[in-house]
Amino acid sequence: MDIEKLRADTPGCAGVAHLNNAGAALPPQPVIDAVAGHFALESSIGGYEAADRGAAAIAHFYDAVAGLIGAHRDEIAYVENATRAWDMAFHSIPFAAGDRIVTTTSEYASNAIAYRQVAGARGVRVTVLPDDEHGTLSLEALAAELARGDVRLVSINHIPTYNGLVNPAAEVGRLCRETGTLYLLDACQSVGQLGVDVREIGCDMLSSTGRKYLRGPRGTGFLYVRRQIVQTLEPPFLDLHSAEWTGPDTYEIAAGARRFETWEWYVAGQIGLGVAAEYAAGIGVAAIEERVTALAATLRDRLAERPGVRLLDRGARRSGLVTFTVDGHGSDAVKAALRAAGVNVSVTTGSHSRFDPKAVPAAVRASVHYYNTGDELGRLLDALPR
CATH class of the missing domain: 3.40.640.10 (Type I PLP-dependent aspartate aminotransferase-like (Major domain))
Known part of the structure; x- marks a missing residue:
């Protein structure tokens, strides 16, 4: 997978670190x-x-x-x-x-x-x-x-x-x-x-x-x-x-x-x-799955190293959606801080998961795609409130 070519094919990559692909991904130029x-x-x-x-x-x-x-x-x-x-x-x-x-x-x-x-x-x-x-x-x-x-x-x-x-x-x-x-x-x-x-x-x-x-x-x-x-x-x-x-x-x-x-x-x-x-x-769905899974695993590992960050993901098999909270900071405030730094994420709320006794009132959701990079994950980490 030629990531630089794929990013060049995605105009939005030039302006933002888009980690809200579970909301709406950046379209490629042919689309x-x-x-x-x-x-x-x-x-x-x-x-x-x-x-x-x-x-x-x-x-x-x-x-x-x-x-x-x-x-x-x-x-x-x-x-x-x-x-x-x-x-x-x-x-x-x-x-x-x-x-x-x-x-x-x-x-x-x-x-x-x-x-x-x-x-x-x-x-x-x-x-x-x-x-x-x-x-x-x-x-x-x-x-x-x-x-x-x-x-x-x-x-x-x-x-x-x-x-x-x-x-x-x-x-x-x-x-x-x-x-x-x-x-x-x-x-x-x-x-x-x-x-x-x-x-x-x-x-x-x-x-x-x-x-x-x-x-x-x-x-x-x-x-x-x-x-x-x-x-x-x-x-x-x-x-x-x-x-x-x-x-x-x-x-x-x-x-x-x-x-x-x-x-x-x-x-x-x-x-x-x-x-x-x-x-x-x-591109190939197998290659896409491999890269998305790897990027999400990397993000989870790096978030787990941060004091005050609580990861909420579970399951024997995990997706490209990474959810977490930051102690002392509301999830909407974290989203706003990241947006100000040019990093797009979203917030999930407990009202969307009323069958689940483990759901929290709100959480930050960062969702990666194959065109994201390690540098963009670093931008998210750098912009998190401490």
Whole structure:
């Protein structure tokens, strides 16, 4: 991996030490050019006409994303963000009273709110798995819950937003396949950071975003739905793109994952997301994972040497998200001090992790990507309040 070349390909690297990649990564020049170029085309010839001219680039998105995650192109839907992609999958499941949803202590707030919404409306119950000795979801507990036979859905995140761990997604998939249980994986932090292969993981549905580790444009995302189950799912809302009006009182839902799309969409964003997926594949997901993991481990080691810094990460396998607190300083104040020094980080809050008894009220989150350097980690350490 030629880091200097990759940084030169990333204009933002010249102005900031960007350690907020779990929020939104810096896009590379090819993505910038693809989005700006199509928007310029829209402004010069019209939006519909630009979409016609860009048909090949739009279609390429499906091949690029499918190739990145080991899927078929008809299993991919373009959606405006990861949350809406997840929502479309989740709310298409025909839950019934007595069904159970099994999740993890580290579940995202938006997903947890959706569980409560469905539980109240349809009499569904939500079971939160305990953690194992490493702080990761307990596979033993999951196996026991699945053996009861009333689990309609296992829904977890691949990488939580706040505690540095990587959930054992493939092991969860194996248990779900053994029992024929639906499996929805929120991969918004993992696609572009780790090697993600939906066949190896064994998930039925997977949602992800463009703005994080894929380095795509904001306002973009995608949904994967396995061919063998897509016909059993009816999206919560349909339009003239996702279905055909076949008669005054009838309609026919589109085949494949595109039943989860809408007629109006961010065309430049879809083109840019396809370029971002191709860009990541060109670097190689194995190389990306190796560098991100190493940078994060280095940052954890250096933070651990600092008096007053408390690391919060756990899990047998850890991601590029590093969370910590600084004694005597609020996390928002630490973020502000780092921002003033040209270092971008974010803050996670306890209101986003109410299933987790170990969560703290607030923590600083530094999230590295392959284009970050050791010098940038040093800038963070130098700017920390003492």
